[in-house]
Amino acid sequence: MSDVNQSFGQALVKSLVGERGHIRIARALPDIDVTLAARTHDAMPYTIYQLVKHMHYWQQFMLEHLEGRKPQLPANVSESWPEEKGPQDEATWKADIQAFLDGVDQAVAIAETAQLDDPLLYFPGETKAGLLRNIASHNSYHLGEIVLLRRFYGAWPPPGGGFPA
Template identity: 30%
Template sequence: MNDQQQLLVSELEKLLNEGTAHVGLSDAIAGLPKNLRGVQPHNLPYSIWQLVEHIRIAQWDMLQFSKNVKHQSPDWPEGFWPKEAEPADEESWNNSVTQIKNDLQEFTNLVKSEDLYQQIPGGDGQTIFREALQIADHNAYHVAEIIILRRLMNAWK
């Protein structure tokens, strides 16, 4: 890998894992009271739990698409959004957050090991580079919504 490629991979890794210019998921949910995970404030159509689960499902889908030509995405939109406003229990919450972190690490490993510009088999022109940008953009968008919900519930810094 030449120096320019190494720099690009390093910057993508930072963008995916640290957020660089914005708060990451870990910070956005840190200290969130358990009783607020399922609240849908001010007639909004989703709760923090639903946003976390949506991040998990969408990121998992992008990871699987990037590495498995036989992957079948869930139906849109119902397959990407949980119906339940709150997690069934603490284990469900923890499993979702853990899977987000683990899948993000696995995708970061793809960024480090695969040709960023090679078209993904079975796709219509997508590359690992494009999927990396999409994951970062998608996660940042919904993490910002989590922070907004926390502000609306007076549960943010």
């Protein structure tokens, strides 16, 4: 692995986990309970639950490409948003959060070990680095919405603090 590849991989890892730009993604989600996850707000078209499920959907889609598979592209982006406003129960919600965070860990492992300028077999014109960057930016974008919702609901910062407080 070249020094440039390794340096860029380290930058991708920081983006994937949320270092420097905002609170770490793993700190912003685990304390959200099922009630908060399903809460609606007039100013937002979706709940925290729907955001996490949407983030996980596209993260998994991109991870499959990174692993050399060809995931089925949805007929419409609306398919990546769950219709239900909240999870069935607390255990299901905790499993949803863990599955999403496991995907972040998987993306980090790829960023740390892959030749980042390798092209993707089923994604013409895209590289591993490009797709990892897409995962990081998509998650970051929606994490900002989750933080905003938490602030609306008076559920910010999480235990241990958060930025911004």
